[in-house]
Amino acid sequence: MSPAHRTIFHVDMDAFFVSVEELFDPALKGKAVVVGGQRHERGVASAASYEARKFGVHSAMPLRTAAKLCPHAIFVDGHPERYRDYSAKVYQVLDRFSPKLEMVSIDEAYVDMTGTERLHGPPMRAAHALHEAMKAETQLNCSIGIGTSRLLAKICSDQAKPNGVLWIVPGGEAEFLAPLDVRKIPGVGKVMEKRLLEQGIQKIGDLARHEERWLEANFGVLGPALAGKARGLDAGAWFDSDIGEDDGPRSISHEHTYSVDTNDAQTLEAMLARLSEMVCRRLREQKLHARTLQLKLRYSDFRTLTRARTLEQPSSVDAEVLATIRELFRANWNGDAVRLLGVCASHFADESEQLSLEGRTTHEKWNQALSAADRMREKFGEHAVSMATGMKARFRERTHENPAGLPGKKK
DNA sequence: TCTGGGGTCCTAGGACCC
DNA sequence: TCTGGGGTCCTAGGACCC
Numbered sequence: 001m002s003p004a005h006r007t008i009f010h011v012d013m014d015a016f017f018v019s020v021e022e023l024f025d026p027a028l029k030g031k032a033v034v035v036g037g038q039r040h041e042r043g044v045a046s047a048a049s050y051e052a053r054k055f056g057v058h059s060a061m062p063l064r065t066a067a068k069l070c071p072h073a074i075f076v077d078g079h080p081e082r083y084r085d086y087s088a089k090v091y092q093v094l095d096r097f098s099p100k101l102e103m104v105s106i107d108e109a110y111v112d113m114t115g116t117e118r119l120h121g122p123p124m125r126a127a128h129a130l131h132e133a134m135k136a137e138t139q140l141n142c143s144i145g146i147g148t149s150r151l152l153a154k155i156c157s158d159q160a161k162p163n164g165v166l167w168i169v170p171g172g173e174a175e176f177l178a179p180l181d182v183r184k185i186p187g188v189g190k191v192m193e194k195r196l197l198e199q200g201i202q203k204i205g206d207l208a209r210h211e212e213r214w215l216e217a218n219f220g221v222l223g224p225a226l227a228g229k230a231r232g233l234d235a236g237a238w239f240d241s242d243i244g245e246d247d248g249p250r251s252i253s254h255e256h257t258y259s260v261d262t263n264d265a266q267t268l269e270a271m272l273a274r275l276s277e278m279v280c281r282r283l284r285e286q287k288l289h290a291r292t293l294q295l296k297l298r299y300s301d302f303r304t305l306t307r308a309r310t311l312e313q314p315s316s317v318d319a320e321v322l323a324t325i326r327e328l329f330r331a332n333w334n335g336d337a338v339r340l341l342g343v344c345a346s347h348f349a350d351e352s353e354q355l356s357l358e359g360r361t362t363h364e365k366w367n368q369a370l371s372a373a374d375r376m377r378e379k380f381g382e383h384a385v386s387m388a389t390g391m392k393a394r395f396r397e398r399t400h401e402n403p404a405g406l407p408g409k410k411k
Numbered sequence: 412t413c414t415g416g417g418g419t420c421c422t423a424g425g426a427c428c429c
Numbered sequence: 430t431c432t433g434g435g436g437t438c439c440t441a442g443g444a445c446c447c
Contacts, residue, residue, distance in 0.1 A: 016447095036415075043415050046447085059447075065412045105418085105447045187420095189445050221422085237420065250419065257415060292439085302414075308440055340415090347439095 005170045007123055007146065008243065009111040010153035011094060011130070014141040014162045016107035017047035020086050021076050023139055032057075032073040039067035039075045042259050046078050050162065083107075089138045097130055100244040108157075110150055112243040127165045148173065149234045150243070154186055173232035178205030185229050187236070195219070204230050248348075249286070253294075254278045255342030261300045263337040272329055275343040276322040281374055288348045289314035293321055295328040296342030304340075307332050314349035321345070 013019070017035040022028045028049075034057060036046035045066050048057040055070035066073065087106045094101050097120060100112035113126060120126035127144045134142050145156025146167040155177070160166035168176045182204055183193045199218060201207050207215075207230035215223035225235040234240070254275045262268065272295075283290060294308040307328045315321060325343055 042413090046415080060415085062412055062414050065414090068412085107447075187445065191444060251417090253417065255416060294440095304442090306441060310439065342416090344418095 003114050005148040007113045007116075008148065008150055008153040009097075009113050009123075009127065009130070010145040010147075010150065010157040011090075011109050011111060011134075012143050012145070012157040012161070013090065013107040014143060015047060015049055016086075016140070017078060017083060018049045019140050020082050021079070024079075024082065025076075028074060028076070032070050033076060034063065034066050034070070034073050035076050035078050037063050037075065037077060039063055039073075042257065048073075086138060086140065090134070090140070090142075093130070093134050093137050096133070097126065100242070102243045102246065110153065110243045113146075123167050124165065127167070131165060147232070149232055150238050151186060151229055151234050152176075152232045155180070155184055158184065168232075174205075174208065177230065177232055178203060178208065180204045182207055185226075187225075187229070192222070248288075250348075251344055251346035252279055252282050252286075252288070252290070253296075253342060253344035255296060255340055257298075257340045258338070261337040261339050263335060268333070268338055268341060269326060269329065271341050272325050272343065273322050275341060276325050277318050279343050279345050280316050280318045280321050283316035283345060284371055284374060288345075289316050290321070290345030290347065291349055292345070292347035293324045293328075294342075294344040294346065295325050295332070296340065296344065297329070297333060297338060298340035300337045300339050302339070305332065310347065 018028075018033050021033065021035055030051065031049065032052035032055065033049040034045045034052055035048070036059075037043040041063050043063050045057065045059050045061050045063060047059050048061075048066070052066070052070050052073050055073075057066045057070050057073065063075065067075070083106050087103065090107070090109070091101075091103060094109055094111055098111045098113050098116055100114075101109060102111075103109045113120070113123065116126065120129065123146050127146060131142065131144060134140065141163040143157045143160040143163060144165045145153040145158070145160055146165070147153040147156050148168075148170050152168055152173060156166040156168055159180075180203065181193075182188050182196050182201060185204065188196070196202070196207070201210070207226060210227070212224055212227040215227050217223070219226060228235040228239075256271055256275065279290075290311075291314045292308055292310045294306055296304065296306050298304040309324055309328060311320075311324065321343070
């Protein structure tokens, strides 16, 4: 028998990247801090401290814009390894509260606390225990939203920020949601917000007042999902899905934006080799084989195109992936200066349906050799082993963009 | 404003098959 | 010669999230 309603926690770390950086450099505490790169770099902010936000700085804002709005801000390069380490610590804490746990990004998670009352007490007590444990064990603040669906829990944690806990008791959903802007609904972004405003719908309460049929007539297939969300129900991929069912990644990709656009064919193809290598390495780490490979190409004017091809035999072999990506590139690049290149692998095959018999032996030889190379990299560092083309990319990157040849990675 | 990098999900059209 | 409808796979693009 399923419970009358679920008790779902959404745990969201406060200013996660900034807070982690503060642990490494306490001098940053209380200052206006922007994480993601230096003030004049081509790029966007990954995070901003609450102090910087007072000046209008927010994540995804171009660094140069942030520097204009908040000239005294301290700009800090990001450290993905640090964030992964702390994310793992966060996971350790959450794991003790419920096994039904799902990290949805590096700094937030859903925890299904349904039926844990005997162990952890009523929701608010459990939340405060969790809050304290998090602070004690990670030195980081989080905010916790509690509700009967993922959607409600997520909206609640946002309302609880910073460093707070908010519980919407079952039955109180409509009253809580009604005064909030539609933009607070996960999945409603700039575009959908504009469409809703054009219909005079500004608050979630306005949305809830419309009939599902009217919404379907005006917003097509998205209508019914909106109707559900306005009532605090999980829709789309969240509908009826259990928390903690991880079926692995859907895609693995790497991309690179040049600090100066280039139309040098050799430079570009060398970068494709490097990106393909990086994607393949992660495929092998996760024992995955990709059927679909996609090239992403962005020109100086931001025109972006993607071109994909599906292989007959799934692969995680550098040379095979690169050959496909290179063909796509040669067939589609018009010679203009390029701003960004990307390689994406998706449509993964199970180990079982992986290979026909005749392909098997050569493939396995390749895989063995490449796995050995991966282990060497782990042992001796990123640059120890590389295919010749990938090596060239690195050399060019360094000479073009880092004339001093400093080993420090960007970010 | 001059726009990163890593993802997920959804839609729509065309090919192809029955 | 003109003409069905459903199902699946593939590709391209776009909205959205952190």
